[in-house]
Amino acid sequence: MINAVKREIPEFIEGYGKVKPFMGAYANIGDVVKTSVKIKSVKPNDKKVLPSIKDALLKCGIKDGMTISFHHHLRNGDYVLNMVLDEIAKLGIKNLTVAASSIFPCHAPLVEHIKNGVVTKIYANYMSGPVAEAVSKGLLKYPAIMHTHGGRARAIESGDLHIDIAFIAAPTCDTYGNINGVEGKSACGSLGYAIPDAMYAEKVVAITDNLVDYPACPIEISQEYVDYVVVVDEIGDPKGIVSGTTRITRDPIGLRIAKLAAQLIDEVGLLKDGFSFQTGAGGTSLAVAAFVKDIMKKKNIKGSFAAGGITGYIVDMFEEGLFKALFDVQCFDLKAVESYKNNKAHQGMSASMYGNPHNKGAVVNNLDVMILGATEVDIDFNVNVTTGSNGIIIGGSGGHSDTAAGAKLAIVVTQLTKARLPIIVDRVTTVTTPGETIDAVVTERGIAINPRRQDLLEKLKDSNLPIFTIEELKNMAEKLTGVPEKIEFEDRIVAVVEYRDGTVIDVVRQVR
Amino acid sequence: MINAVKREIPEFIEGYGKVKPFMGAYANIGDVVKTSVKIKSVKPNDKKVLPSIKDALLKCGIKDGMTISFHHHLRNGDYVLNMVLDEIAKLGIKNLTVAASSIFPCHAPLVEHIKNGVVTKIYANYMSGPVAEAVSKGLLKYPAIMHTHGGRARAIESGDLHIDIAFIAAPTCDTYGNINGVEGKSACGSLGYAIPDAMYAEKVVAITDNLVDYPACPIEISQEYVDYVVVVDEIGDPKGIVSGTTRITRDPIGLRIAKLAAQLIDEVGLLKDGFSFQTGAGGTSLAVAAFVKDIMKKKNIKGSFAAGGITGYIVDMFEEGLFKALFDVQCFDLKAVESYKNNKAHQGMSASMYGNPHNKGAVVNNLDVMILGATEVDIDFNVNVTTGSNGIIIGGSGGHSDTAAGAKLAIVVTQLTKARLPIIVDRVTTVTTPGETIDAVVTERGIAINPRRQDLLEKLKDSNLPIFTIEELKNMAEKLTGVPEKIEFEDRIVAVVEYRDGTVIDVVRQVR
Structure with a gap:
């Protein structure tokens, strides 16, 4: 079928499912449903701090086929995605979906996990570097799904993208899971992209290199949404997290x-x-x-x-x-x-x-x-x-x-x-x-x-x-x-480009 | 049946439904579901400011049997609940449920709406004054349901209390529905009780006496959740909203x-x-x-x-x-x-x-x-x-x-x-x-x-x-x-006291 930007799109894409074609930028606005969320509530004396990422994975019941999510505020300095995937791989888990708001060159180790079947599906709003190349070359088992920033929030809130475990890279976190991005050696500021994940994932794990006494004010992501807290040495490389200064062009x-x-x-x-x-x-x-x-x-x-x-x-x-x-x-x-x-x-x-x-x-x-x-x-x-x-x-x-x-x-x-x-x-x-x-x-x-x-x-x-x-x-x-x-492209679809409303605006095919 | 605080509670209460008896303070904690929410999303050029409460009611599709909610940050100075109910009564609507986080003596006009069948059911975490007396005397058609502050949030988030239209008394609101409580002549500070209503109601109407240019920072309730904005002369009487000072006893x-x-x-x-x-x-x-x-x-x-x-x-x-x-x-x-x-x-x-x-x-x-x-x-x-x-x-x-x-x-x-x-x-x-x-x-x-x-x-x-x-x-x-x-009490149950987990801890019967 031909969508509203004149792209020929299959009606069904293997590993993606039935396609809703792009109908125009404002065609699918109106009545919508925000999905229900299953969570586990806690008793007053329950503790949240766990000794390791592995403990958190086991407590969250990690298993084959789950969807785990990450946010990209640490940008090309992020260590969290790699750390978590390494632990998951060690546990022998396969067939995971990684829903990362963005993927950068620093996430190169993900390519190995793609090759060995730990990760078979990816959602991202943006990807560059070795993972993007691997996807383009057809290494990922199922097509990657490319969202917009708003579209990812929509997908999460609607239930189109169900997250089993969200991992929040937390520049500062207290013992009860309150998170802010403005304190700590990995301070990155606003944590806006992580908020839908925290609100809609079944399980939420904060990974921090700055555990502080309760409460971590100003709170950006609330204890209401966080199941566990894990402390690591470093959540990222400050040089990759924020630039010292951003400059106008001289060209x-x-x-x-x-x-x-x-x-x-x-x-x-x-x-x-x-x-x-x-x-x-x-x-x-x-x-x-x-x-x-x-x-x-x-x-x-x-x-x-x-x-x-x-x-x-x-x-x-x-x-x-x-x-x-x-x-x-x-x-x-x-x-x-x-x-x-x-x-x-x-x-x-x-x-x-x-x-x-x-x-x-x-x-x-x-x-x-x-x-x-x-x-x-x-x-x-x-x-x-x-x-x-x-x-x-x-x-x-x-x-x-x-x-x-x-x-x-x-x-x-x-x-x-x-x-x-x-x-x-x-x-x-x-x-x-x-x-x-x-x-x-x-x-x-x-x-x-x-x-x-x-x-x-x-x-x-x-x-x-x-x-x-x-x-x-x-x-x-x-x-x-x-x-x-x-x-020239191969026929195989390696990525599905979703418009912000969840319709398919285009597909990316494997490079020859 | 006898619940865990040795109260005899009916298994079914007319106008309330099947009773879940109180089983102990920590008996019902664990797996829970936060309910889905139906909303209407908007196009970029849609406007939110409406000329009157009546217009907002009509836009929201007010009809018999709906549940409308209010929060109590304006305490005994609140004008909003009365204004809204007067407009609803004028429209000839009947059989409403009023879910107010608290009801104060200033809400005395609600008694008339109870008497004439506009309001037949009430949820409140606290009530005092003429409405509480009217309920105790059996004037309300169905039993009032008394929540705790946390229990009300739970009821809203679980779907036990479904809100059709939430009315937010907004000390400051911008043209796109961002609300804060810290500016304006009716400033009351934190709007914490209104947040579950805003997040889970199908329709949300901000009623303000301080409409400001976009954006009304610091934003406490976000435009994401607000359908319409109505400006009125006064949302409350400052004398009843906050005390000048609170003092320790001299007794x-x-x-x-x-x-x-x-x-x-x-x-x-x-x-x-x-x-x-x-x-x-x-x-x-x-x-x-x-x-x-x-x-x-x-x-x-x-x-x-x-x-x-x-x-x-x-x-x-x-x-x-x-x-x-x-x-x-x-x-x-x-x-x-x-x-x-x-x-x-x-x-x-x-x-x-x-x-x-x-x-x-x-x-x-x-x-x-x-x-x-x-x-x-x-x-x-x-x-x-x-x-x-x-x-x-x-x-x-x-x-x-x-x-x-x-x-x-x-x-x-x-x-x-x-x-x-x-x-x-x-x-x-x-x-x-x-x-x-x-x-x-x-x-x-x-x-x-x-x-x-x-x-x-x-x-x-x-x-x-x-x-x-x-x-x-x-x-x-x-x-x-x-x-x-x-x-001495009559047999008739005039209020059901829910514990924070939604079980029934006691009932209040009609005074003789």
């Missing part, structure tokens, strides 16, 4: 793109009091923030909020009074961690509050502007951030599709070409985010506005901005690089 | 009781580093805190936490460094509101986190000492705080049974006699809290230790404290007052 092309994006935001009339904004931690994205900041200060604009993974750069804007509040699902650098710890208007949010399309309103719904990246954009404005130019998985939506769907103006910022390949193409290799939710593409050579947004084109009709059609931008790119050769 | 009898209670805590060895404590806002209870404070300061003890409804007196102890943290489910006075607003270690908690026996561990489980009141205590140490000397409902458990079950040392402080009636009796009129969870009764004439606590009696064997048996205290009381006449 003149990146700066030109950023400046055009900021001008676009201004010219369509969004830069006014109450302005809300999200951008990533990449150099060009941060540069957009820098140009936006200049305009806001010049015009004396007081914004409403900035959201997302929060960087020190956004904290600076907040502390200068340019935003009233920050919504933070994960802190990207130490400055963000400090601000999150000390300022009540630097507000934590769960993955569900951030981007779940199936609650009573996520934060993304209130975004005026979202700045997005892309590895490819096509002439339908569909965006690929899942696969690279060789067809191998190099990322995934994360919050890309969620914020694009919510924001009034979703802007893709990208160079026209990268490494002698055009970024704007006829048809993206993989659709991560549907074009109907992308409003503009900004490159160093010009800006394309989605023709669905006639209102924007109308506002820009007297603009000096270099406005082109997306086809014109594509042609410019192809003139520089030529038309790239098509990537 | 010499109260002071003697408090001093004995503090000495008891000290002599059994609980007053040491890590000490945790809860007490009510009554004059004698606060006096216990004052004496405990003196001992802590003298011995240079650093406590762990104080919990509960928080008063300025407890905030003072916290700010002096006697406690590391406060757990707050509701603020009793303005000083508590200010502290809750400004200090991250003054930690909010939901009713479930506070006292639900069916989660992975409530805060009450970590209490060393709880100071409790009583209208009657019997020789099995059962406590009545539900009915008065005339048999009429004058309160209810609130957190009484929850904290008694959790605390290592649950102390009832009471005068031996009140208004020429003995407080210590053969058999309490109504069992609110089972004797197995009460460890000591402290009166001005002496202290009785529950014989189940031989460990305490052992520790106190060389004490100079006036230790008696509970029978001896009862005899002292009866010598002063004589044996009171038995209250």
Whole structure:
């Protein structure tokens, strides 16, 4: 069958099941059910601290075929996923599903567990590095399922993704399972992605390298949800957890793109009091923030909020009074961690509050502007951030599709070409985010506005901005690089890309 | 049938259903299920602010037989319950169930709605004033169901109490439904009791007198859970919402009781580093805190936490460094509101986190000492705080049974006699809290230790404290007052008293 982004999708995928095809970004919103949760309640004198991960696994009744979950606030410094899987492998357990909010190069040891059948299925919102390559090459028994950040929360809350045991990497935890991310040697700030796991998993194990006396205030994940606590020497490598600082790009092309994006935001009339904004931690994205900041200060604009993974750069804007509040699902650098710890208007949010399309309103719904990246954009404005130019998985939506769907103006910022390949193409290799939710593409050579947004084109009709059609931008790119050769794939589906509502927007096939 | 506190309870109660008899305070803990929740998710551009309560009722599909819920943070200053019920009555709706966490004298207009059949069933953790009297006199069609604070959270989370529409009195709310209790003219501090309602009701309506721009940080109840927002002139009378200050008693009898209670805590060895404590806002209870404070300061003890409804007196102890943290489910006075607003270690908690026996561990489980009141205590140490000397409902458990079950040392402080009636009796009129969870009764004439606590009696064997048996205290009381006449009741059951686990610990019958 053909879905709403014109992808041919099987009706049934072995190891995944029956496919619900993507029907449009806002097609499946309305009546939903949050699933029931089985838990074991405790008596007043029950203790939670256990001597080892192995003890926790045994207490939780680990067995073949279970689904275990992890969150990615420790990013490429995370030790917890590897530690837990090593213990599970030692117990001889097989056929596990790993539901990790994201998988990074540091999780390379997972490849061995895939090869030996300990892990046969993976859910992730983002994956890069050896595990992503292994999946792309067909090593995983069943197709990986790629969620968006909000879509993962939705899947957990709806019961589509049932978690038997959630492992929470806890920078600070007390003896009764209260967790925060702002204290301890592995402090990472907000623990937003772990919250649905904690609330909906049958068993929840906190793994910490900073056990403190009760209570671990400020509490981010409550004792209500945590069964056991295990202390380890180190939950992660601080160098991989948070950057010292995040910096705007110095590349003149990146700066030109950023400046055009900021001008676009201004010219369509969004830069006014109450302005809300999200951008990533990449150099060009941060540069957009820098140009936006200049305009806001010049015009004396007081914004409403900035959201997302929060960087020190956004904290600076907040502390200068340019935003009233920050919504933070994960802190990207130490400055963000400090601000999150000390300022009540630097507000934590769960993955569900951030981007779940199936609650009573996520934060993304209130975004005026979202700045997005892309590895490819096509002439339908569909965006690929899942696969690279060789067809191998190099990322995934994360919050890309969620914020694009919510924001009034979703802007893709990208160079026209990268490494002698055009970024704007006829048809993206993989659709991560549907074009109907992308409003503009900004490159160093010009800006394309989605023709669905006639209102924007109308506002820009007297603009000096270099406005082109997306086809014109594509042609410019192809003139520089030529038309790239098509990537060849095997038939086998190695990953299913779910849109945030749980429908299938695309599949990734095995690389040849 | 006879339950574990020797009360004869019918197997089936008309208008209530099949009875699960109370089997002991810790009999029903273990595997439980948190119920599923039906909600309606929203599209990015959907708005939540509605012009009136009537519009919200219509949008929520109000109809005969529904269950609507309210929380009691505005206490005897609350306007919201009355406003909503007046609108519902105008619409001609009948046969409603009102699930209010507590009902106060200010809710007198509810009596009319009971009389005319708009409201036929009530759930409450506490009720006093005209509604309680009306219930006692048999005016309500079906028996009222009396929960504990933790038991109400349990009932909501398990699905035993299904809420169709929850109305949240919101001291501050933004246009997208984020709520906090710390700003606005009706600021009341923590909104802990409203959290289960918000999370589990099908529809949630925020009613506010302080609508602010998005976002209303610090957010206590998230936009994820709120369907609609309605602005009214006033959600309550500030004079009834929070006291200016809460004061310790000046009565010499109260002071003697408090001093004995503090000495008891000290002599059994609980007053040491890590000490945790809860007490009510009554004059004698606060006096216990004052004496405990003196001992802590003298011995240079650093406590762990104080919990509960928080008063300025407890905030003072916290700010002096006697406690590391406060757990707050509701603020009793303005000083508590200010502290809750400004200090991250003054930690909010939901009713479930506070006292639900069916989660992975409530805060009450970590209490060393709880100071409790009583209208009657019997020789099995059962406590009545539900009915008065005339048999009429004058309160209810609130957190009484929850904290008694959790605390290592649950102390009832009471005068031996009140208004020429003995407080210590053969058999309490109504069992609110089972004797197995009460460890000591402290009166001005002496202290009785529950014989189940031989460990305490052992520790106190060389004490100079006036230790008696509970029978001896009862005899002292009866010598002063004589044996009171038995209250006469009709057969009809007007209220069912549920223990925190949902079993029936007692019933209240209609007064003659």
